[in-house]
Every structure is written in structure tokens, then in C-alpha cells.
Amino acid sequence: MSRRPAPPLRKPCPTCGRPLAVREGSGERCKLICPACDGPDPLHSPKALGWAKGSLRPPKRPQET
Known part of the structure; x- marks a missing residue:
């Protein structure tokens, strides 16, 4: 029986505690x-902008006269 290597630990998000993901930069x-x-802001999505x-x-x- 062979042991699988442990997955690399990812730093947790300081706000919500979920593991951070790597985004490729320049x-x-x-x-x-x-x-x-x-993540993407839902208020700036194409659907939300089209609806607005x-x-x-x-x-x-x-009119009151």
C-alpha cells in the first residue's frame, strides 16, 4: 500500500477562510x-449592465395640480 503525497496547503483568505487560488500574472x-x-463583480456582468x-x-x- 503506497501513500499518496499530501496536497499542497494553500493560504486561507483573510476574509472568508477559503483556500486562495493562483491567478497567472504578467x-x-x-x-x-x-x-x-x-471573483467577478456580479453588478458589472454583461447581463446586469444590459438589464440596467x-x-x-x-x-x-x-402630477398633482
Whole structure:
């Protein structure tokens, strides 16, 4: 019976505690990011931007005269 090597330990995220992932940077530099905290901002996704720029608007209040 052979023992498998232990997986490398990854530094935990200081905010949520999940293991950090490696993001390839420019050149030889790599950056550690948290997939949960540093992931893409959902408010800047193409779907959210299209929805915000769409034709739907809240109803206007009637003018009081």
C-alpha cells in the first residue's frame, strides 16, 4: 500500500477562510486571489449592465395640480 503525497496547503483568505487560488500574472509573477471574494463583480456582468440599461423603468407618479 503506497501513500499518496499530501496536497499542497494553500493560504486561507483573510476574509472568508477559503483556500486562495493562483491567478497567472504578467511575466513570471503569480497572484493569489480568493475565488469567492475577488471573483467577478456580479453588478458589472454583461447581463446586469444590459438589464440596467434596458427600457424598463419604475412607474411615474401622477402630477398633482
